[in-house]
Amino acid sequence: MPDIQLRFRKDMLVLSAPVSAALARDGLDVARDLEFTLLFEPDVVEEACRLESIAGAQCLVAPTAGVTPARLAAAAMDGRGPDVVCAALAVVRSLRPQHVLAAIGPCGLPLDGSSKASMTENREQYARAARLFAGEEVDGFLLEGFAGCADLMCALAGLRKVTDAPILASVDVDGEGMLANGRDTLEAACAVMADFEASVAGFATAAGQDEACALARRAGAACDLPLMASLVVGRRDARQQGPTPENPYYCPDTMVAAADALRAAGVQFLRAAGDATPAYTGALVATTVGLDVRGPAPEAPAGLARQEALDDLAASMRERVSAALGTLAAEADAAAATLTPEERRAGEGE
Structure with a gap:
């Protein structure tokens, strides 16, 4: 795997969507059984990762978000952290991605930002999680799902106590740039990322395209780090025929304009999160593959020239995405055709 740091500020890169959504759609209680499934039925997780790989994601995210000691204990997996990490990385590496990122999510312990003891206890949760990857080949870590600056600070401090590997950090924000805890702002989170040596500053939002772009510009102004945006797909409904405030990313095609x-x-760095399917990842890849990172665009031409430029861009992107999704469907069918009769019967039984 090439060093991902060599690509910072150069190539557009897409991360795989969280496999937890795909597993939940298949009926798995992800919060309770993901680690158990990784250990005893890894092929179930591998199939979800395989579809993301077929979609073209350059960075496959290993499903290790729950490997902090507190979360392993809650899943009745005390002491099985090394086994979970080994199984998750084996699944992802088998698909030969360009880059492997190890996810680490919030530990879930109560946190008092004014208490040194509380902060230290939380920091050690992340340090112990990072130590599970000692000697493993990963391109970096993805800190995802953080709702407040204090927990993010503990996570970054804990990882930096153990590793100098690249860290992509992401916080959950609304369209106004407020973190999920309702107190901290995106700018404050970006300051924490810069101060505690994150390699990439990111956010995840369910807000629409215009709000997401405004958030990206705010993050860029708040810190001098490469940026990552995760677009959270809401509960999908085949009857939804257009974007709504609750789910602006109602179909994969919405990723085209948003990515550009x-x-x-x-x-x-781009990612489709929430209830996203591999088709969402494929749309992001088709829109950005082969393109370089660029800074904020200059003011668009006014009037008719502007409209014509946008129309041409939209037509070009639709063609690219349609071709990519067609290829994705063909490759998925080909993969299914290689299954043995026993494997097909087992899949139908599930």
């Missing part, structure tokens, strides 16, 4: 606009706003 976010690239213009300076974002390098």
